[in-house]
Amino acid sequence: MICRMLLLIGLILSAMAAAKARAADCPGNPNALGTSRVMTIDPQKLPRIGTVQYTRSLPLEDKEVVLTFADGPMPPYTNRVLDVLAEHCVKANYFIIGRMARGYPELLETIHAGGHIIGSHSQNHPLAFERMPLGAVQEEIE
Numbered sequence: 001m002i003c004r005m006l007l008l009i010g011l012i013l014s015a016m017a018a019a020k021a022r023a024a025d026c027p028g029n030p031n032a033l034g035t036s037r038v039m040t041i042d043p044q045k046l047p048r049i050g051t052v053q054y055t056r057s058l059p060l061e062d063k064e065v066v067l068t069f070a071d072g073p074m075p076p077y078t079n080r081v082l083d084v085l086a087e088h089c090v091k092a093n094y095f096i097i098g099r100m101a102r103g104y105p106e107l108l109e110t111i112h113a114g115g116h117i118i119g120s121h122s123q124n125h126p127l128a129f130e131r132m133p134l135g136a137v138q139e140e141i142e
């Protein structure tokens with residue numbers, strides 16, 4: 001329930017078929033994977049999206065995947081991932097921890113400049129939202 005509140009405003013889908021990414025779409029890399037489309041998720045229609053485990057997947061096309069990275073930004077890993085994504089003209093979803101963003105604001109700027117979707121993954125990533133007082137949960141989210 002709480003995870004759903006962490007706002008899934010959009011997901012970027014990447015096509016795994018190289019044919020989808022034309023050379024013109026990714027200068028310098030004719031074999032790029034590319035990004036096929038951006039999907040906007042309505043939590044009312046897909047209420048389990050954003051929870052840790054769910055049995056129903058997104059309505060994806062054949063050979064589409066959703067790339068999501070959470071718990072960062074964290075150098076040097078985020079930098080390395082961003083480099084690979086850029087090389088393949090692939091966009092991804094980043095669910096950021098607030099205190100990590102405060103620690104590495106330049107990395108958050110790089111994610112944003114790369115055209116990736118940024119979502120909140122709370123301020124401090126507590127592991128037991130369900131056992132926290134409501135005020136503390138609100139603080140984590142806001």
Ligand SMILES: [Zn+2]
Pocket residue numbers: 070071121125
């Ligand atoms: Zn996490």
